[in-house]
Amino acid sequence: MSMQSSSHNSVIHFTHNNKAGSSWLTKYLLSDIMNSFKRMGRKRHFNRGGPGQKKKKRRNLVEVNEKAQKRIQREKDRKKFLALRAEGLVQKQRPTNSQEEFGSSSESEAETTVYDELLSSLKEAGGQTSSGDSDIDDKSDGEEEEEIEDQRVEGEVEGRGDYAERDAGEEMVDLEQSDEEDDDDERVVMRMERVMKMVERNRRVWRVAKMEMVIVIVMMMVASKADDGGRDWEVEQEESDEDEVDEDEISDEIEEKQNKKDPFFIRVHTDLDEKEVEEMKSRKLEKLSEFKWPVLGQLTLSSNCKTHVVQPHISKETEYQKLHIKKKLLDHWPSINKEHQKDGSADVFSPLQRELFSSMNSYVDLLYPEVTHETTDEVRNIYCLHVVNHVLKNRTAVHKHNNFLASNPGSDSDDFRDQGLTRPKVLIVVPFRHTLMQVVNIIIDLLLPKDGQHVSHRKRFNQEFGDKYSGKIHPKKPEDWQKTFAGNIDDHFKIGLAFSKKSLRLYTPFYQSDIIIASPLGLRTIIGSKGDKHQEFDFLSSIEILVMEQMDVFLMQNWEHVLHLLDYMHLQPKDSHGVDFSRVKMWALNGWTKFYRQSLLFSQLSCPEIKAVMNKYWQLSVSNPTVDGSICQVATELQQVFQRIKVDSFINDPDERFKHFTTKILPSYKDSLLKGTMIFIPSYFDYVRVRNYFRKEGLNFCQICEYSNPSEISRVKQYLIKGSRHFLLYTERYHFFQRIMLRGIHHVIFYQPPIYSHFYSELCNMIQSTDAASDATCRVLYSKYDSQRIAGIVGSKRGAQMIGSVKDLHMLESGEET
Template identity: 50%
Template sequence: MLLSTLGKNTDIDYKYSDEEESEEEEEDVENEAEEGSGDEIEVNSDVSDEETLSSRQQQATAQQDVDDDEDEDDDDDDDDDEEGSGEQTKNEEKPSEDGSDDDEDENDEEEDADDDEDEADDDDEDEEDEEADVKVNVQDIFFKRMDYDIGEKMAAKLGEGKIAGKTSEEKWPCLGKMLCTSPSSQSEGVKKTKGNSLQDLRVRKRIADQWKRVNAEFVEDEKQIFTPYQEEMFAVMNSYQDLLYTDRSHKNAEELRNVYCLHILNHVIKSRSTVLKHNSMLSADPNLDSETMRDQGLTRPRVLIVVPFRDAALRIVNTFIKLLETQGTTQHVSHRKRFQDEYSDENPHQSKVPKPEDWEATFSGNTDDHFRIGLAVSRKHLRLYTKFYMSDIIIASPLGLRTVIGTKGEKHQDYDFLSSIEILFMDQADVFLMQNWDHINHLMEYMHLQPQESHDVDFSRVRMWALNRWNKFYRQTVICSSIAVPELKALFNRHCHNYAGRIMIQNPPVNGSICQVVTQLPQVFHKVECGSFSEDAQKRFDFFVKKILPQFRDGIMAGTMIYVPSYFDFVRIRNYFRKQEIKFAQICEYTSQPNIVRARQYMVGGNRHYLVYTERFHFYRRYKLRGITNLIFYQLPSYPHYYSELCNMLDSRRGTVTEHTCMVLYSKYDAHRLAAVVGADRCAHMLSTEKNVHMLVSGEER
C-alpha cells in the first residue's frame, strides 16, 4: 500500500496549520513559512506500509513487556470473582513512567483492602436484583437474545448469506427512511420505545437513575427521558439489530454518544450481574448443574468501540463515568489522572482564521490516531488500562488494533480478544476512510476466529452458540457515519450476519449541496461510460486526458485546480503531467509544508497553469486557496459539502465572474456522490438518460 495512515504518532504527522489571511496572498504564504515546522506534514517516502506496521508492532511488543503491578493487584480481587481469565496478556498499554499515577495507585491500594468485602456484598445485592427481575427478564430482549438457539440450519443460511425473511420499509419522524431486514422468525423487528421510565425499557437501575442528569442538556422538559431523536435511536439499538446509520453530524454527535453509551453500559452490567449471580449460586451449592448457567464467551471482552481519535475515546469514557457515578457517592476510577493526561489536549489548537464547523468538531481535542484501552466495570469501580482479557469494554482506533492484531506470519499476533465480542460499535466511520480503510477490513477478517489459547476459560460456563463458533450471528454491529459511501455498505453486507436482522437508515438528499453554491457558475457534468467497476479508473483517466484536459490548455484557462479524491488517481495524473512536461503545482497529504507554501504562491502569482489537489489534504487542512479560477472534479467529493465549498472558493480578481468554469466527471458507480451533490431526482435522470453532458448554473447575477 502506498498509503498507511494519517494522524499523529504515525509516519505522516498532521499538525494543523494556522492559516493567516490578509488582503495579499503573498504576505499570507510568507507568514506561514515563517511560522516554522509546527504545520509540517512529516513524510518518510522510503518507509513502506508494511515497515510502518512492523515498527508499530515492535513498539507495541515493547510496551507489552512492562507490567503495571499496582494496577494488576487492584484488578485481581475483582476480576477473579467474575469471569475466569487470570492470564496476563500482551495488550496492555505502556504505563506512565513519570510517576503521574502515584496518587491513583495509592487510592487503589486503599480500596484493595476492602475489595473482598465489597464483592461479597455485590454478589448478594446482584442476586437480589436478579431475583426481583425474574418476571421482567422474560420480556427483556437481552436475555431472550442470549438464551436463544438459532440451530444449525439457520446458522448455515446466515453463514452463506442466504437470508430468508421479510424486508420492510418504515419512515420515522427523526431517523427518516429505514430499510429493515428480519432473517429470523425470532426477530421481533424494531418498535418505538414505550414506557414512562428507563426501568420500563429494561435499563438497569444503576445507570437509569443517572440518565436524566447526564442527558439534561438535551431535553427541554424534565419529565422527558429522551429527545425525539434519542428515543428513536435507542429503540433501534435496544432491538439488538445491526445498524448502518449515515446521517451522523457534528450537531447530533453528543446526543448519539449519550444513547450508545447507555446501551453499551446496560448490556455490560446485565452480563456481569448474570455472571455474579451464577457464581454465587455455585459457591453456595457446588453440586448444581452448571449446564443451565452458561453465561460467558470464550474470552471476556464483550464490547469493542472503534473511534478515530483519542478525543472521541475521552468523551466516551467521561460519559461512562457520569452514568456510573451515583449521586452522593463517588465512583472510583482507577488511573483517572493518567487517562486525562494521555487522552486530553492541554494545548488546544487555536486557528487564527475560522474553520468550518464540521472541521472544528472533528479535530477538537487530542487527534492522535494510535491508541487502545481496556475498561472493566464493577459495582464500585471503573478500571481503566486493564489488560484486554480482563476487560469488559475495549476502545481503540483502527491503527491501534492493527498493530496488536498484526498480520499472518508475524511472530507477535494476538486476536483472541476479538473472539467473543457481542457489540461492535464504529463511530465516525467516515473518518476511517480518510485514515486507512484497510485497517477496518483487516479487523473484520479477524473477528470471531477460534482463540489460539484457552485464557483460563471455564468451558462449562461458555454459551453453546459460542462453542459452536456462531458468535458472529449473535454480534450487534452499529456503524455511524456522516456520509453514505459504497465502502460502508459493502462492509455492512459482507460482515454483518446478525440473526436478529439489520436496519439501514439512508435518507436520499432532496436538493443536494449544489444549492449552497453562491457563485454564478456554469457546471458541466460529463458522464464516463464504463462496462464494469474494474474499468472505471482507466476509462475515467482516458476521458480526462482526451476530452477534458485539452479544453484547459489555453492560457486564458490558467488557475485551474484539479480535485482528485483518490491518492492513486493523483499519482497517475501527476506522472502523466511530468511525462508530458506540463508545468503544474501539487498538494497532497504527503506534501511538506515548504512545498505547500510554494504551490500556493505559484497559483496566486499565476506561475503554474494547474494545481492537482487531493481530497484527504482538504479533509485535514481545509485551506481557502486563492488564485483559483477554474475547477475540474476528477471525481465527485466523498463529502458533498466540499463541492459547494470549493465552488465558492473561486477567485474573481482576475476577471469577471462569467469566466469561471467547473467541469465534473462521473460514472454510474458514483451514484451516491452524485445524488448528494445534485439531489436524488436529478441524479436518477442524469444516470438513466442517453445524454452524457449536463449543464447546471447556480448562483445569482451580481
Template identity: 45%
Template sequence: MARGKNAVNRSKKQSGKKNKSFGNNKHYRKDKFTNKKHAIKDETKQRDFRKFHHKRNDSENSNKRRRVDEEIQRKDLTDDESSELETDDFKQLLSTFGDIVSSQKKAVESDSEDSDSENSESENDSCQNKLSSLVKDKHIDDQKLKSADVAEEKVESQYFNAGQNLQDDSEEFEEEYNDTEKEEPDDVSDPFTGHFCFDIAPELLDSVSVTPPKTQVHTENWPTLGQLIFNIPSAPVTSEKFLNKSYFPKVIIEEENVYAKSGTVPKYINEVNWSKLHVKTQISKNLSKANFSNLGALDENNPSPLTPLQKELFSIVNNYQDLFYPERNLSNGEEVRFIYCLHAVNHVLKTRLRILHHNAKLSRKDDVPEEFRDQGLVRPKVLILVPFKDSALRVVKMIMDILIPDEKANVMNKNRFLNEFSGSELIMPKKNPKPEDYEATFTGNTDDTFRIGLTVTKKSLKLYADFYSADIIVASPLGLRVIVGAEGESGRDYDFLASIEILVLDQTEIFFMQNWDHLLHILDHLHLQPRESHGTDFARVRSWAVNGWTRYYRQSMVFSSLTLPEMNSLFNKKCRNYAGKVRVINPVISGTICQVVVQLPQVFQKLQASSSLQLIEARFDYFVKKVLPQYKDSIMSHVLVFIPSYFDYVRIRNYFKREDMSFVQICEYSKENKIARARDMFFHDEAHFLLYSERFHFFNRLRIKGIRHILFYQPPTFPHFYSEMCNLMQVIIFYMNGSFNRPVFKKLSIKNKLFLQEANQSRHSGADSNMTVTVLYSKYDVQQLAAVVGTERASRMVTSERNVHMFMTGD
C-alpha cells in the same frame, strides 16, 4: 550472675506449674477428642460426609483420621503442642470443606478485583452453611465454635485468596448479591436473554450464513429517523418454540431443543420506562442527569430522559439489531454517543449479573448444567472504535457519568487517563478562521493511535485494564492495528477480539479519511479462534461461541455523517446479525450545490462502465482523452484538479510527469515548504494545473487562491467540499462564527466585494466570465452525486440517456 540464676529458677517454677495444670486437664481433653472422633464415625454423618467428599479418595480420608488418632493418644505433649492439637482437628475438617468448594467449577472471566472477591464471598457463605449444619447436629460446644471460626478464616485465606492481590469489597458484594436475588437474570422478555441465551435454529443459520443472506425486507417511516429499511433473516418455524416458554428453559439431552427466535421489526418508544426497557436499576437513576448534562441543557417542556431521536435509536439498539445511521452530525453527535454508551454499559452489567447469579448457584452444585453457559471464549464484550483521543475521552466520560456519576467515585487510573487523552489541541487561527465543522472535528487531542481497556463493576471503573480482563475496549483502528499486526509478524495478538458481542463504529467517515484498510483489517480478525485459552473455563462457554457462530450474534452499530459505497459494503458483508439489520435511508432534498454563491456553469459529465472495477480505467481514459485536452490551452489557466482517491492522485501525477505538463501538487504527504511554493506558483500563473487531494483538504482546509477552473475527477466524498471549493473561485468566503453568512455578504459595497475578489484572484489571471466547474460521475457514484445535487436530480442524471448535464447557480 546471681540475678541471672534467679531468673532461670523462676522460669522453671512457672514451667512446672503449667505442666501440672496440663496434667490435670489431660484426660478431659482426650475424652473430648475421642467423643468427636466417634461422632464422625457415626453412620448417619458418614452419608453426609460422602455427599461433601464425593471427589476425595476414601483411603486418603482414612489416613488422615489415623494420623489424628495417633496425635490424640500422645501423652507427653508440651503446652504449645496441646494448643495446636486442639484446633488441628478442626483444621482437618475445614480443609476438607475447602477442598470441596475449591473443586467447584467457577467462572474464569478475569482477574479483576471485584469479581474475584465476590466469587470467593459466595463460596465462603456456602462453606459456612455446611459447617454450621454439621456442628449443630453434633452439639459441639461454644468453645469449639470459636475455634472453628478462627480456623475458617484461615481456610478462606488459603483456598480463596491465595496468590491474588485483590481488593476485598464484601459490602459491595452483599448488596450486589441481593440484587441477584431480586433481579432474576433469566427474564425471557429481556432482549438480552432472548438474543444471547439460545442457539440459532439450523434453518435460521442457513439464512444468515449464505451470501447474500436470505432476508425479508420491511420499510417504515418513523417521526424522527425518517425512512427505515429492515432486513430480517427468514424465520424458521422451529425457532418459534421459544415463544411458548414462560420460564427459562433447561436444555438437556432428553428435551427438545429450544432455539432463539428470529428478529422482528421493533416498536419505537413513546414513553421511557427504564424497567420495561430492561435497563439496570443501578444506572437508571443516573441517566437523566448524565444525558442532559452532556447535551448542555435540560428541556423543561420535555421531562423525558431521552430526546425524540434517542428514543428511536434506543428502540433499535435495545432490540440487539444492527444499525447504520448515516446522519450523525455536529448537532446530534452527543445524543448518539449517549445511546451507544448506555447500551454498552447496560449489556456489560447484565452479563456480569448473570455470571454472579450462576456462580452463587454453582457453589451448591457438583457440575455445570447447560443453562449456566454464560461466557465467551475471552472476556471483552464491547469494542468501540473512534478516530481521535478526544472522542475516546468523551466516550469514557460518558460511561463514568452513566455508571458512577459521583465525583468521588472509584475510578482507577483516572488522572493518568485525563493527562494522556486531553491537551495537545490544535491552535485554530483567528484571522482566517476554519469552517465550523473543521473546528468541531479536530477539537481536543487529535492523536489517532490509542487503545484502552475498561473493567466495569457495580461501583467502580478500572481504566487501563488488560484486554483479557476488560469488559469494554475503546480504541482507534490504527491503535488496534499495531497490536493485531500482519501475518508473519512476531508478538501479534488478536485473541481478545474473539468474543466481541457489541461493535460500535462512531464517526466512520473519519476512518475513511484516515485509513480504511486498518478498519477492514480489524474486522477481519474478529471472532477468530483464539490461539491460547487465556484461563477460560470452557464448561461455562456458550455453545454457539464454541461452534464459531459469534459473528451471527454480534450487534454492530455504524454511525456516520454520510453514505459511501465502502460503508454499505462493510455493513452488508461484515454485519451478519441473525436478529436483522436496520438502515436509515432518507432522500437528499436539495444537495450542497444550492450553497454555491458564485455565478458559473457547472457541468456534470457521465461515464459509462460495466462494473466498478472497469470504472477505474474508464474514468482515467475519459479524463486524459476527452476532458484534459480542453484545459491545456493557455486561456484555460489556473485549473485545479480535485481528486478524492490517493491512488487516482498518484496515477494522474505520474501521467502529468510523463507528458511534461506544467503543474504543481498538494497532497497529504506534501511538506509545508513545498505546499507554500505550490500555492504561490499556482496563484501567479507559474503553473497551469494544481493537483489537489481531498484528504489534504479534509485535514487542512486551506483556502487556495487563484482558482479559475475546477475539475472534479470524481464527486467529492464530503458533499460540502463541492460548494466550498466552488466558492473559493471568486471571493474569499465571508465567515461569521465559522460559517458563510450570505446576508452580510450581500450588504457589502461593490468596492468591498471587488477588494475581496482581488484578494482571492490574481489581477492577471483572466476574466471573471471565464470560470467553469466540471464533474465526472458514473452510476456507481450515485450516493456522492445525490449528496451534491439531490436525490431526485441524481436519479434522473444516472438513468438519463444524456451524458452531459449543466446547472447554473440559482437553478
C-alpha cells in the same frame, strides 16, 4: 516482616508484606539494612601507615588477650570443678543463666535490657509481632550465644566481624585434626582460646544486628499502618467485587428474567440450529420491511433469516424496569443528558435518542449515516448508555451464577452458561484520542456518582488523552471542522476498561477488560499482519457489540485498517486464556458469535464502503433521500458540467476514468487561457497515477496532498497567486484535515465526485474572489457507481435522473438544467 538465619552462611533474609512493601519508605529501609548486613560480612582492613590506626590495633589486641586469658582461666577452673565432681567431692550445680556460663559483662546485660524494651514497645504499637519477631523474643541473649558457639564448633556457621570469615573455616578444620592427633590439655586450651575470640566477635555483631532489626521492624510497622490507611482502593474493591452482587441488581434481573421481555435475555438465550446457520450463510440479504419514524425518517429492515427477526418499535416507556435499563444508570442519566432534554419534559430521552435506543435495545444492527456535528454528542450519549447497560446485565448474571454454584456444587452447569471464550464484550472504535476521552468520561458518569468516582489511573488517562489543541481560533474554518478537530487528534491509541461494583479500572489488559476502546490503527498494531510471528486477536473472539463512531473519518485515515480488523473478528482463539468451558455459551463454542454480534455504525455520510461493514444477518438502516444537494450552497455564478463515464464493471472504473480524463478532458484545459485549474482527486491512488502522468508529459503543475509539508504549501500558494503554474493537483484527504482557502483558482475539475458532498460547494466558492469569476468553469466526472456521491451534490431525485439518462452530459447553471 520475617527473618531467617541460614546455618551455613549466616545470611539474613527479609520477606515483607506486599501491602506494606508498596511504601517507598519500607523499600528504602529494607535496601538500607540489607546493604548494612553485606558490609558487616566483608573483611575490614585498617589503613596502614597511620599512628592512630596502629594504636587502635594494639589496644584491641591487648583487650582480646586479656579476655582470652580470663576465658582460659575459667576453662581450667571448670575442668577442676568437673574432676572434683566426678570424685564426689562437690555436688552438681547448674549456672543460673547462660550469661554466667559465658561470663557476660554488664555491658551485655544493658544491651539485652534495651532490646527487651524495644520488643515490648513494638508489641504495644503493633498488637503482635511477626514470625521473625517471635523467634527473637523466644530466646534469651545467652541462649542465642550458646547456639552460635555450638554452631561455630561444629563448622556450620561462617563467622562475621573483623577476621571471622578468614578464621572460621580454618579453625573448624584445626579442631577436627587436633582432636585426632593430640589430646593434650594445653592444645585444647589454645583451641578454646581461638574459639572464644570468634564467639566474642560474632556476639558483638549479632547484638548490633538485633538492635538494627528491631528498629527496622518498628519503623516498618509505622509505614505499614500508613500504607493500610491510604492504600489503593482497587485491592479492596476487587476482593469485594468477586463475591458480591448488588441486591437491587439481583432482584431486577430476576424480575426481568421472569417476565422474559428483556431483549438482552432474548438475544442471549436464542439458540440457532445448524440448518438456520447454513441458511444464513448461503442466502442473500433480503428486504423485509420499510417503515418511517418521526425523527430517523425512512428505515429499512433486512435479513437473510426469517425465523428470528425482531421488528423494532418506538418504546414510549419511562420507567427503567420497562425500558430494561439498570436503575443506577438512569439515576445518573439526567445529569449527563440534560443538554439534550426538552425543558419541562418528563422524558429522559430526546426524540432522536428514544428512537435510537428503541432500535439498539432490539439488538438489530443499526446504520445511521446522518450524524451531524450538532447531534454527535446526543448520539454518543445514547450508545454509551446501551453498551454499559449490556455489560452490567452480563456481569450481574455471571456473579449471580457464581454465587449459586458456590453454594450448590452439584448443580448442572449447562443451565449457567453465561460467558464467552474471552472476557471483552464490547468494542468501540473511534478515530481520535479526544473522542475516546469523551466516551470514557460518559461511561464514568453513568457508572459512578459525581461525588464518589473511584477510577484507577485517572491522572495518567487525562495526561495521555487530554486536550492538546493549541487553543487558536480559526474563524475561517467551517463549524464541522471546529467540532471534529477540537482536541487531541492522535489516531494511534487503545485502552481497556473493567467494571466493578463501585469503581472503574482503566488500562486493564484486554483479556481482563469488559470494554475495549481503540482506533483502527491502534488495533492494527496489536493484531499484526498475516505471516507475523506474534499476532494477537483472541480478544476479538467474543465481541457481542461493535460500535464504530465517525466512520466517515476512517475513510480519510486508512480504510484498510477497518477491513483488517473485521477480518480478524470472531476467529477461533489460539489460547484458552483461563476460560471455564463449562460456563461458555453453546453458540460461542460452536463459533457462531458473529451471528449474535450487534453492529452500531454511525457516520456523517452513506457510501458503499460503510454499508459493506454491516452485519449480513439482521440490519436496520436509515436511508433518507437527499432533497437539496450541496449545489444549493454554491454562491459563484459558473457553469457546472457533469459528464458521465461509461463503465462496464466496478473493477474497470479507475482505468476507464483515467483514460477518459487524459484523452477527452485534459487536452481541452491545456490552453493558456485556462491556467489556474484545480484538479480535485478523492483517491490517493488516482492522485499518484495522475501525478506520474503529468511528470511524464512535462506539464506545468504543482501539487498539494496529505503528505505535503508547510513550506511546500506556501510555495504552491505563491505559484497560484502569481499564475506561474497551470495546474494544481489537490487531494480530498488534505482538504478534510486542513480546509485551506486558495486564491488564484479559476477552474475546477472533479476527477471524481467528493466523498463529502459539502466539499463541492466549498471548492466552487473559492473562485468567488477571482477576477475571472465570470469565465470560471466546473466539470465533474462521474459513473453509475457514483450515484450516492452525485445525490449528495444535486439531490437524490436529480441524481437518479442523471444516472439513468441517455445523455452523458448535463450542465447546471444558476439552478437550472440545460
